[in-house]
Amino acid sequence: MNKSFLDMLACPMDKHHPLELHGDGGADPIMEGVLYCTECGRFYMISEGIPVLLPDDLRNRAAEMDHLRGLQGLPEKVTLRGRPWNLGA
Template sequence: MKRLMLDILACPIDKHYPLELFELQSKDEIEEGALYCQECGRYYPIIDGIPVMLPDELRERKRDTDFLSKWQGKLPDKVLRQGNPWHL
């Protein structure tokens, strides 16, 4: 994901802008990371350079839990333990 995308991305649920970026792996672009909405507490993983910004009902539990497990040492508690979607 190019850093310029941060200027246009907003939370798809409540339209909050800007989203907080937690960069986990990058080269020229952000390869792995998380976007966090401070308004509703939802996080959106960035996987293979693509921000996965789906509504709760369309998110895949396994993909999200795998992402959280992989990066649990680098993500803050507000994403790991308090982040939405709540059904994970």
């Protein structure tokens, strides 16, 4: 995902914009990372360069948990408090 795409992406649940980018290590294009909505606290993965911006009922919990475990440098608001699920507890 080209970093300039960030300007065009919004949270699918509340349309909040812009989304925060984490865990990309400064790469451009971004191959692996997380987009975070500061409005609702949801995160969305960027996997193999593709941002996965799906509403809750279409999300894949197992794949997203694996994604979180595989990334370095994510803030706790994503890893421990991110919605709809996180690595806390």
